[in-house]
Amino acid sequence: MAQLKGWKEIPIGGMILEAGSAMEYRTGGWRAFRPVFGEAACIHCMQCWLFCPDSSILVNGENEKMAGFNLDYCKGCGICASVCPVNAKVIREAGEALKRDDPRLCIRMVEEGKFKE
Amino acid sequence: MSRFEALTGDNAFAMAMRQVNPDVVAAYPITPQTETVEFFAEYVADGLVDTEFICVESEHSAMSACVGASAAGARVMTATSANGLALMWEIVYIAASLRCPIVMSVVNRALSGPINIHCDHSDVMGMRDSGWIILFSENGQEAYDNAFQAVRIGEHPDVLLPVAVCQDGFITSHAMERVEVYDDADVKAFIGTYRPQWSLLDLEHPKTYGPLDFYDYYYEHKRQQVEAMEHAQRVILEVAEEFNRKFHRNYGLFEPYRLEDAEVAVVVANSTAGTAKVVVDALRAEGLKVGLLKPRVFRPFPARELADALGHLKAVAVMDRSISFGAMDNAGPLFLELAAALALHGVQVPIADYVFGLGGRDIRPGEIERVYREALQMAETGQVARRVTYLSVRE
Known part of the structure; x- marks a missing residue:
């Protein structure tokens, strides 16, 4: 952890005087579930990009396609998986209850402890 | 030239607000402070002030609007009493903690219950640990004089704390007394222009007010509030001395x-x-x-x-x-x-x-x-x- 500053060295009232300083706070450490991208199923609708509260959906700048997750900031909330229309289709067509880490899903949520590359 | 007017305490404070001409006033009427808000609303309607007057739905909203406006860099005033102050409670602490130099008239009234609208000091005594500077006033003149000094004290760069100016409900607020009203230009010169150091509307320097503050820094910010209070005593005396030089009324601690x-x-x-x-x-x-x-x-x-x-x-x-x-x-x-x-x-x-x-x-x-x-x-x-x-x- 960075050296903590004393009360004389910091802005008063808890003010943060630099814009964009949230970049310095890597919230990925909060994550209990990791989103895993099933690229083959993805239709690149960008619903996950639209809904991600942490701007952690990576987009390929050249072809503007969904390219995975920025795990430095992803808190593992799973909103991407729940808004994913491909996931909805897979679940409906399966006709059975799927686990959230089912490999058929476009975005699946895997317990951090069980994740393997 | 100053002039003498027959004013109630509430009217005297409203008169001070007119002369301060704050950028924003957000207030909700409550007995016995009501007259202050009514008089000030008249000044707004008559075009005597440039103030953005926000009619809110409760005191919680009143103080919330005051904090927001103050963070935006506005000079802000409000007024309340007793149960209204109690309803503000959460934001009363936040105003001090976010270092918003809001000036508030507290027209002292018994805090329920059973319900009562008359004077005692149970309302303001509850806010004694909130981080506000608290000034008492014997009469309308003192409430009027304290209003201007409160603006200067709160906005001082070494202080930056909200200030409550108290007067007794009904006894002072509704009794008409002789009040020396100073010339608008003299008041304007005394209070000066508020130049906020950290305005949210300063788009060249974006900033955040009121982020989450945990065990790693919250305590340091409380320590800063102690420092501000320690500076406040010196500043109160400096402002009183300047006030005395200009308006010939002597105030101390x-x-x-x-x-x-x-x-x-x-x-x-x-x-x-x-x-x-x-x-x-x-x-x-x-x-x-x-x-x-x-x-x-x-x-x-x-x-x-x-x-x-x-x-x-x-x-x-x-x-x-x-x-x-x-x-x-x-x-x-x-x-x-x-x-x-x-x-x-x-x-x-x-x-x-x-x-x-x-x-x-x-x-x-x-x-x-x-x-x-x-x-x-x-x-x-x-x-x-x-x-x-x-x-x-x-x-």
Whole structure:
């Protein structure tokens, strides 16, 4: 952890005087579930990009396609998986209850402890 | 040129608000502060001020709007009383913690229940740990004068804290008295232009107000508030001196009245101090060496200065217009803090508390005279017969 500053060295009232300083706070450490991208199923609708509260959906700048997750900031909330229309289709067509880490899903949520590359 | 007008305390504070011409006022009417908001709304409607006047749906919203406006860099004023102040509670602390120099008139009224609209100090005494600077006013003139000084004190770069200016509900707020109203231009020159250091509207320098603040930094920010309070006492005196030079009225941390050669004194704030002065004069005419100390600055509490001012006495009687229920001897907050201040600064003097006037119960010269006579007895015997007296309560 960075050296903590004393009360004389910091802005008063808890003010943060630099814009964009949230970049310095890597919230990925909060994550209990990791989103895993099933690229083959993805239709690149960008619903996950639209809904991600942490701007952690990576987009390929050249072809503007969904390219995975920025795990430095992803808190593992799973909103991407729940808004994913491909996931909805897979679940409906399966006709059975799927686990959230089912490999058929476009975005699946895997317990951090069980994740393997 | 200044002029004299017949104004109620509420009107006097509204007049001060007109002359300050704040950028934003967000307020909700509550008895006995209502007149202040009504008069100010008239000034807005008549185009006498440039203020953005926000009619909110509650006091919680009033103080929230004040904090937002202050963070945006506005000069902000508001007014409330009792239950309205209680409804603001959460944001009262936040205003101080986010270092918003908001100026608020607190027209003192009993905090329920049972419901009561008349004067006592239970409302403001609840906010004594909130981080606000708290000033008392004996009459409309003092409320008016304190309003301008409050603007300067709160906005001082070494302070940056909100300031509450108290006056007694109905007794001061609704009684018409002679008030010297200063020239608008003189007031404008005295208060100057507010140049906020950290305005949210300064788009060249984006910033965040009020982020989450945990165990790693919250404590440091509280320590900064202590520093601001420590600076406040010096700034209050500097501003008072400048005010005196310009408007020829002398304010300090407290007002001593015939105290220098007194043997006993009463300590009482707000309007009752005015009544007590009459009693002091009457008892002095009998040759009794009595005096008065009227606190003006309650936060920051000037412990050392009070001890110095009272150190020569043979007895002190504090008069509290509220009770700190369950505190030592069920005394009032002014007594508790003053007794501690005297003890810690080595002043050994018999001291007793007289709770009075709760819920607007009248306090008459005869009752204050009784307090003085008992204090004289304390001085003679060196004994405190009763630590706390609930003055004029029916058995």
